[in-house]
Amino acid sequence: MTINDFFQSLNRNFQAQGAVYQRKVAKPIKSLPKKLWPSFYILLTLAWAMAYFVSLPPLNWQSLDTWGFFIPLVGSYIFLHYLHRTITHPYLPAKQVFKPVKLYLKAVAILFFIGLLVLFFTSPIFNAKAYSRLITPHEGKFEKAITETKIEQVPIIDRGTAQRLGNRKLGTITDLVSQFEPSPAYTQINVANKPVRVSPLRYAGFFKWLANSKQGIPNYLSVDMTDGEVKLMKPRQAMKYTESEYFFRQIDRYLRFNYPTKIFGHPSFEVDDKGDPYYIATTYRKNFLLRSMEPNGAVLVNAMDGSHHFYNLKDIPNWVDRVYSSKIVVNQLNQHGLFKNGFFNSILAKKGATKTTKGYNYIVLNDDVWLYTGITSVTSDDSNIGFVLTNMRTKETKQFNVPAAEEYSAMQSAQGAVQEKSYKSTFPILINKNNRPTYIMSLKDKAGLVKMYAMVDAQDYQKVATGSSLQAVMANYDQSHLANSSDEDEKEEQKTITGILEDKQSVVIDGKTVYYLLIDGEVYYAPVSINDRLPFVQKGQKLSLKVDHKKKAHEVKLETN
Structure with missing residues (x-):
């Protein structure tokens, strides 16, 4: 059956029903006065206004949300008009009354068919190369x-741990915990080249919003991702434009009414280098008509006073960290x-x-x-x-x-190192350790608390070290590599360096002492076994070391000044 056959059949049915209806009804239905119909149209308009207020679709033809909102909207008015005409004008031919409905259904069918054609011809079947060039590694x-990673730069605190720490911090402040709660966002950003997770407070319910919305939200949480330190930050002004507002200051609604045609993703909470809170709302276009979202800019909204500005991609301030999802x-x-x-x-x-x-x-x-x-x-x-x-x-x-171990293999290897404890590994972070890609991860107990840390050589995931702190796991990892050095490692090319000892520290691991030597600003490590005079070396002495590319000393000589 073709589309025309379908509509002709539907039309005949309505004509037949209309004929029967005309025979049975001699005059308009008295139970629905004509004066009521404007009220129905007003109620329908109010219902759709409320739906727009809640769903906030963009006025943009490239957004499927737009089509999904306006097609039913138009259809509801046409259906109400059809009921209006059918009930108040029973003597009109059914074909005439049904004509707007028929045109609407045809238009929807045509739009649906065109949409399918657009999606098909813009698919990777015909545009594979274009899709492959959307990102160019x-x-x-x-x-x-990736330079050698320092302990203070390892962002080891994941979102789950940050949420626990933030909740614990807020729980200690009585006047806040009764009115506010932490947002679960905990966006990872950099502040002064230090990785932190930041999250605003939010109202702890509607009535708490009623009591505090005039003053705004006074604080946000900042969690240091290297050591877990939590700070309750107080911006210059309270935040009045946030995700936990209920009406026109709610950040998604505020953005929509100021930028009705922009396609937005979910705004992310960030702070600038001065500590001022902002919401970063990335704007999008489609790469292939209705397919493939691509950022084309961002709107930055000051969470304190609501000031906002749209930036093209190339003009976005450098302190912003999250534009692409x-x-x-x-x-x-x-x-x-x-x-x-x-x-x-x-x-x-x-x-x-x-x-x-x-x-x-x-x-x-x-x-x-x-x-x-x-x-x-x-x-x-x-x-x-x-x-x-x-x-x-x-x-x-x-x-x-x-070439490296797949991350989940490394996670299993780390869990296997402490299998008697039944700890679960977080997804690993990649760092540079001794110029080799290395995975580092947290190990959590069943309650989700971090109990240990693990490091796994990405190119040989059988090499694993664990420790109760970042410092311990790194020391154990160095010791593990030292103990497992193969004959081939011993024979690799070494270089001789000579310099004045600036500092010396020792670490005892499993009964074995390893010395870390600071010479000319570089750190080298040496086991005590290679020179029994290492414990007596003093700052300012001149040393000569034979070291490999991992900065491991294979020979240490004390030079005369």
Whole structure:
């Protein structure tokens, strides 16, 4: 049956029903006075105004939310008009009364058909290369792109742990905990090149909002991601434009009424270098008519006074850390890996086709937040063929073709090292340790509390070290590498360095002493076994060391000044 046949059949049915109806009804129904119908239209308009107030669709043809809102809206008025005409004008031919409904249904069918055609012809089947070029990874060298990681730069506190710490901190402040609660956001950002998670307080219910909305929200929480220190930050003014408002100051609604045509993602909470709170609302366009969201700018809203400004991508201030969403970045990385050799290769031969691993995390580089994820073959995910880093503000992407263990294999290896405790590993963070890619992760008990930390060599996940603190796990990891050095390692190329000892520290691990020597600003480590005079070396003495590329000393000589 064609579309025309369907509508002709529907029309005949309505005509038949109309004829019967005309025979039975001799005059308009008295129970619905004509004066009531304007009220029905007003009520319908109010209902749709309330629906818009709640759902906030953009006035933008590229948004499916727009079509999903306005097609039913138009249909509801046409249906009400049909009822109005049918009841108040029973003598009109059914064909004439039904004509607007028929035109509406035809228009919806045509729009639906056009939409399907657009989605089909803009799919990767016909545009595989274009999809693969949405993100362009540039190959880099790991040891140059990621410098040796210092303990104070490891963002080890995950969102779950940050939420626990934040709740505990707020629980100690009686006058706040009775009125406010922490938002679950805990956005990871950089402040003065230090990784922190920030989250605003929010009203603890409608009545708490009624009591406090005039004054606003006085604080936000900042959690140091390296040591877990929680600070209750007080901005210059209270925050009055937040996600926990109920009416026109609610941040999504505030953005929509000020930018009715913009397509927004979910705003993220950040603070600038002065500690002033902002909401960063990324704006989007579609790369292929109705497909593939792509950021084209951002609106920055001051959470204190509501001042706002739209920035194009290239003009967004450098202190902003989160413009691109992790979902879009990971999706585009997958499309790049799948479609770079064509669509049919992605489903048939799959030559060179890659995908991201199932998880991701964030690391800190040059005062920016970068998304990290592994890259593996689509035909096998037992190991990574490399990994990528993507700047969450600019989408700059670096790829490192370093074979490594898949992250979940490293997590299982870390859990196996303390299997008697039944700890669960968080998703690992990638760091540079001795110029080698290394995973570091937290180990949590069943209650979700961090009990230990683990480090796993990304290229040899059998090499695992654990410790009760970051300092301990790094020392144990160094000791583990020292103890497991192979004959090949011993024979590798070494260089001789000579300098004045600036400082010396010792660490005892499993009964073995390792000395850390600071010479000319560089740190080297040496086991006590290579020179029994190491314990007596003093600052200011001249030393000569034979060291490998990992800064491990294989020989230490005391030189005469």
